Amino acid sequence: MDKIKILVTDDDREIVDSISIFLEADGYTAIKAYDGLEALDKVISDPGISLIILDIMMPSLDGIQTLMKLRQEKNIPVILLSAKSEDADKILGLYAGADDYVTKPFSPPELMARVKSQIRRYTMLGGATTPPTKLCVGGLELDTESKTVTVDGAEVRLTRIEYRILELMCRNVGKVFSAEEIYRAVWDNDIVVGDNTIAVHIRHIREKIEINPKDPKYLKVVWGIGYKICSQKG
Amino acid sequence: MKKLAYSAISKAIAFMLVLALTGIAVGLLVSVGFDMIEYNIFEDELYDDFNFSQSMRNEMTSLIDNIDSDIPIREPDSSIFEYYISVPGKNILQGNPSLLEDTDFSSVYKYSIYVICQDGKANTQTSFNYMSKYYPDFDCEIFLAYTPAYAADYTARKLAVKEAFEKNIYFVLFCAVGIIFLFVYLLFVCGRDCFGRIKLLLQDKIPPELQLAAAAFLVVMGGLLIINLLYFDEPELRGIIILSSSICASLVIGIVLCIFMSFARLGKNGTFLRKSLIVIICVWGYKTLIKILKFCFGLIGKFFKTIIRFFKQLGIHIHSFFDVLLTYRLAKTAAAVIVLTGGLSYIFGFTQSFFPFLLTCALIALVTFKLLKAIKSFEVISNGIHSIKNGEINQKILLPEKDYFHEIADSVNSIGDGIQAAVEKSVKAEKLKTELITNVSHDLKTPLTSIISYSDLLCDMKLSPNEANEYAKIIRKKGERLKNLTQDLFDMSKAQSGNEQLNIERLDLALLINQSLGESDSILEKSGLVPVIDLGREMFISGDGKKLSRVFENLIVNISKYAQKSTRVFISIKQKDNNIYAEFKNTSAAPLDFDTEEITERFVRGDKSRSTEGSGLGLAIAKSYTELCGGSFRVETDGDLFKVIIAFKKA
Structure with missing residues (x-):
């Protein structure tokens, strides 16, 4: 089987090199580009590229512009890299068509985990239809019959309580649940006053399903109000 | 049932019924009313001893009146009356003298008047005995009677009218009861729909007094109209009169009913008094009175204030006048003036001449004027300094160049400029610093x-010599x-630059x-x-x-770093008045020898040696963020107790 090709684009050569080393160590083929135009050329000339890692701040054509041009032609996953860590920047990138967003300086294992998850989704789950017993939120899938959870195709082991909390929230994507509501639904009980049990469970679930629990993609804390499951973007 | 009672249809039917019943009752009353007036059915007989029926009385009066005139006496209608009049002194003898021949004439002519006057005295106790006073010189004899046939016919007709009236009056009473019942019903149900909700109509916006006045007016006018119509008795017009008076009556009753219903609605809504014109006028009057009183008191107060201010100003001016007088330059002028006036007075003789006195006065006035002007400039400068003191460093003191105090004003202005330049510079520097960070x-x-x-790559490799692996780990x-430091620095500068x-x-x-x-x-x-x-x-607050x-x-994180190992840490929230306080308390491992104000500054750390992990920005960021969200952040220490108190307004 051919190795999966990944295009790495950044104007800083050392960063491109280091990412390439990590990618190759994980069994991918890295293709390097140093600005937006070059990246576009390589993607169009090589249809075998399955993922693009794209820096935002680059000369000639920046990452966002490159991404928008690319999206007119191709639908391959794109992970944006940026030194900008503001929420507004992330939202802009995701709305421009990115599949994920990693801020510099990143930890290499985290970047590799994100690459892996995108590749899995792109190659394995591409056209699969979802059976009715499955709850899907982006790459997160709950099988309500076998009570199993997979993230981007990889199974995750949850305790019974954790599973019930996650199922409750996946059935109401976007709804903000207060700690009381979760307690009542999952334990069939009124809340014990001033307890952080729920908060701890939520953190445990997050550690299992999120690549970076500090910057969660699915299960988000709405501070001072409750918790919610986010659909992929925004 | 209740739904039916409150439905609009039953209300409308009741209303129409009231109108119809009123029309019918009034129509009936009017139709018998003509006859009732004509036959005066409440009197039993055609006449009694002293009160004759109107037609007979009229006839008798005309007979008596004609005695004295030269025109021949008009004969009464022979189908109704039979008469006999004899006045020997005037050669009058008319009518049928044989009437009195029958000895029993009073039983035949039951309804009659018989007056005999002799020697200025009347024989009867009738109301016509006054004629003996009119005509004391004439003896006379007058007899007037209804013909027996007419009397019998009249009595019969009167009886028929009476019967008709008695028959109708029960029906009219029935109608009246019906009207009253429906009236009460309508007052009871009006204004509420079948769900019990109160609904007002456009009519209810008219003040009740106006409605009441309209109702009274309509009732009086309608009543007068109907009564007048009754006396306007023309047999061929009777039908029209009956119809028009019944329509008129039902219209009047309809409008009165509408008005009463409006009152009922307002009463149910509880807004009767509020709509009432009298109440509105009273309230308005009361408010206006209060306003006028306030205005008057305000004027008086202002007047007194002005007077007090005037005296105060006067005091200040006199005070400053002496102050300024003492200043060197002005003292010189004043001295010159005094010397001059003294000299002039001496030359011209103090009391003998009017001219030097005038000149002295003019000079004093001139000096006073100059001094007052100087005081004014002084005030301008003082105000200018005051505004600079309050931070309005753009304020310039504007004085004309000729002014005594122009130089001082200029100096103050340049001080202001200096301060402004310094402030601008520091603002710019702060902005640059933020940008730089x-x-x-x-x-x-x-x-x-x-x-x-x-x-990271190095750490994954086997390096030689062996220590190199350790070095790689340290670098990572x-x-x-x-x-983390960079991120904290970035957050900090952003929070403090207000971006x-x-x-x-x-x-x-x-x-x-x-x-x-x-x-x-x-x-x-x-x-x-x-x-x-x-x-x-x-504990609800508002914040990000x-x-x-x-x-x-x-x-x-701070607590976990600096607290003494295996001690208790206290985290609590308290609510006091309108504030919510969050408290974090822990026992410090190191002695707390720093300033509690300083610890929340940028890069200040509890341990001066900076040996522990941390950017030194933790508390500074916490404080900045708390304050951005409108809270307050305070650090207190007591021995080894380290305490952070965060306060927010309750939301």
């Missing part, structure tokens, strides 16, 4: 990415720390701290601390949840 932290991130990546660890975008929401502070504890409980556990938590429930979570995360 932002740019630097951005630029730091790119090389840092490479450092972290390559040190410090790279990580540099990354932060906030998303203020109503939050439960208790829940928020619980969430923060849940997120970082492993940190506390790892450091072997025992948290004692008392948060209560539903993300920023506040950072505040509590920093505090928890």
Whole structure:
């Protein structure tokens, strides 16, 4: 089987090199580009590229512009890299068509985990239809019959309580649940006053399903109000 | 049933019924009313001893009146009356003298008047005996009677009318009862629909007094119209009169009913008094009176204030006048004036001449004028200094160049300019610093990415010599720390430059701290601390949840770093008055020998040696974020007790 090709684009050569080393160590083929135009050329000339890692701040054509041009032609996953860590920047990138967003300086294992998850989704789950017993939120899938959870195709082991909390929230994507509501639904009980049990469970679930629990993609804390499951973007 | 009673249709039917019944009753009353007036059915007979029927009385009067005139006496209608009049003194003898021949004539002519006057005296006790006083010189004899046939016919007709009236009056009474019942019903149900809701009509906006006046007017006018119509008795017009008076009556009753219903609606709505013109006028009058009184008192107060101010100003001016008088330059002028006036007075003789006195006065006036002008400039300068003191450093003191105090004003102006330049410079410097920090932290991130990546790669390799593996680990660890420092620095500069975008929401502070504890409980556990938590429930404040979570995360991390191992830490929320206080208390491992104000400054750390991990920005960021969200952040120490108190307004 051919190795999966990944295009790495950044104007800083050392960063491109280091990412390439990590990618190759994980069994991918890295293709390097140093600005937006070059990246576009390589993607169009090589249809075998399955993922693009794209820096935002680059000369000639920046990452966002490159991404928008690319999206007119191709639908391959794109992970944006940026030194900008503001929420507004992330939202802009995701709305421009990115599949994920990693801020510099990143930890290499985290970047590799994100690459892996995108590749899995792109190659394995591409056209699969979802059976009715499955709850899907982006790459997160709950099988309500076998009570199993997979993230981007990889199974995750949850305790019974954790599973019930996650199922409750996946059935109401976007709804903000207060700690009381979760307690009542999952334990069939009124809340014990001033307890952080729920908060701890939520953190445990997050550690299992999120690549970076500090910057969660699915299960988000709405501070001072409750918790919610986010659909992929925004 | 209730629905039916309140439905619009039954209301309309009741209303129409009232109108119809009124029409019918009035029609009936009017139709018998003509006859009732004509036959005067409430009197039993055609006449009694002294009160004759109207027609007979008229006839008799005309007979008596004609005695004295030269025109021949008009004969009464022979189909109704039979008469006989004899006045021997005037040669009058008319009518049928044989009437009295029958000895029993009084039983034949039951309804008759018989007057005999002799020697100025009347024989009868009738009301016509006055004629003996009119005509004392004439003896006379007058007899007037209804013909027996007419009397019988009249009595019969009167009886028929009476019967008709008695028959109708029961029907009219029935109608009246019906009208009253429906009236009460309508008053009861009006204004409410079948769901019991109160509904007002356009009519209810008219003040009740106006409606009442309209009702009274209509009733009086309608009554007068009907009564007048009754006396307008023409047999061929009777039908029209009956019809028009019944329509008129039902219209009047209809309008009166409408008005009463409006009152009922207003009463049910509880707005009767509010709509009432009298109440409105009274309230308006009361308010206006109060306003006028206030205005008057205000005027009086103003007057007194002005007087007081005037005297005060006068006092100040006199005071400043002497002050200024003492200043050197003005003293010189004044001295010159005094010497001059003294000299002039001496030359011209003090009392003998009027001219020097006038001149002296003019000079004194001139000096006073000059002095007052000087005081004014003085005030301008004083105001200018005052505004600079209050921070309005753009304010310039404007004095004409000729002014005594122009130089002082100029100096004050240049001081203001200096201050302004300094402030602008410092603002600019602060802005530059913020920009620099932002740019630097951005630029730091790119090389840092490479450092972290390559040190990571090194750590995965087997290096020789063996120590190199340890060095690589140190580089990676410090790279990580540099990354956190950069991020903190960036957040800090952003918060303090005021560029932060906030998303203020109503939050439960208790829940928020619980969430923060849940997120970082492993940190506390790892450091072997025992948290004692008392948060209560539903402590609502307004703030940015993300920023506040950072505040509590920093505090928890801070505690885990600096608290004495295996001691208790206290985290609690209290509500007092309108404020919510969150308290974080721990026993410090190191002695607390820093200034509590300074500790929240940028880069200040509890340990001067900076040997422990941390950017020194934790508390500074926490404080900045708390203040951005409108709260206050205070650090207190007592021996080894380290206490952070965060206060928010209750939302």
